Amino acid sequence: MVGMKISAQEEYGLRCLLHMARSGDSGSISIPEISQAEGLSAPNVAKLMRLLRLAGFVASARGQAGGYILARPADQIKVSEVLEALGGRLYSPSFCARHSGLDRACNHSVDCAIRALWGTVQAVLDEVLRNTTLSDLAHSELEVKEWIARRLANVGTAGAAAGAGGSQN
Numbered sequence: 001m002v003g004m005k006i007s008a009q010e011e012y013g014l015r016c017l018l019h020m021a022r023s024g025d026s027g028s029i030s031i032p033e034i035s036q037a038e039g040l041s042a043p044n045v046a047k048l049m050r051l052l053r054l055a056g057f058v059a060s061a062r063g064q065a066g067g068y069i070l071a072r073p074a075d076q077i078k079v080s081e082v083l084e085a086l087g088g089r090l091y092s093p094s095f096c097a098r099h100s101g102l103d104r105a106c107n108h109s110v111d112c113a114i115r116a117l118w119g120t121v122q123a124v125l126d127e128v129l130r131n132t133t134l135s136d137l138a139h140s141e142l143e144v145k146e147w148i149a150r151r152l153a154n155v156g157t158a159g160a161a162a163g164a165g166g167s168q169n
Contacts, residue, residue, distance in 0.1 A: 010087040012040055013048045017057060017082060021074035021134040028067030048086075055085035074138060080129035091122040128152075 015038050020029055031049060035042040049068055052058045059071045070077065083089075093115075128151070137144055 006083075006090070007087045009048065009051075010083050012038070012044065013052060013086040014079065014082055015040075016045060016048050017052065017070070017077065017134055018137055020058065020068065020070050021077075021138045028061040028065060028069050030067040033067070051086060052082075055082075057082060057085070070134075073135070075133050075135035077134045078130055079132045079134070079137070080126060082134075083129065089122060090125055091118040093119075 016034050019034055019037050023029055031042050031045045034040070034049070035045045038045070040048075049058060049060075053060055053068070053071075056071055057077060058068045060066070060068055128148075131151070136147065139147070
């Protein structure tokens with residue numbers, strides 16, 4: 001991953017899996033069905049489904065009623081695993097080495113407040129994505145927003161309790 005962003009491959013791959021999770025146990029889903037439902041080209045969906053199959057998220061079924069099914073239940077597929085298989089992390093320590101500016105090493109390689117920020121953002125993101133499954137996302141946007149807000153409130157409460165003894169003055 002070159003930059004710090006979610007790629008189209010990660011977004012579209014996750015959308016394909018989420019479509020399958022929302023379809024439940026209705027049997028296999030074809031590439032044209034996913035393509036139409038998600039507004040993606042059939043060749044792009046075919047490429048994504050191949051990647052998802054190789055990563056073990058989907059299984060293919062051949063024949064007239066062929067298509068794809070989730071290889072595991074939706075509540076066992078973590079969003080972090082999907083994003084890792086399709087592209088990688090938002091931030092990794094190697095990002096700094098690739099973006100050092102004009103010099104061979106970044107001028108801030110020894111003491112970098114920005115690296116601390118990105119590392120912390122990545123750690124929080126990892127925690128959320130590791131604890132979010134396809135099943136958690138298989139609801140309306142409003143329901144997912146409320147679910148995330150409750151999760152973050154619990155994280156904030158735990159973080160406030162942990163940090164209460166170590167304030168700086």
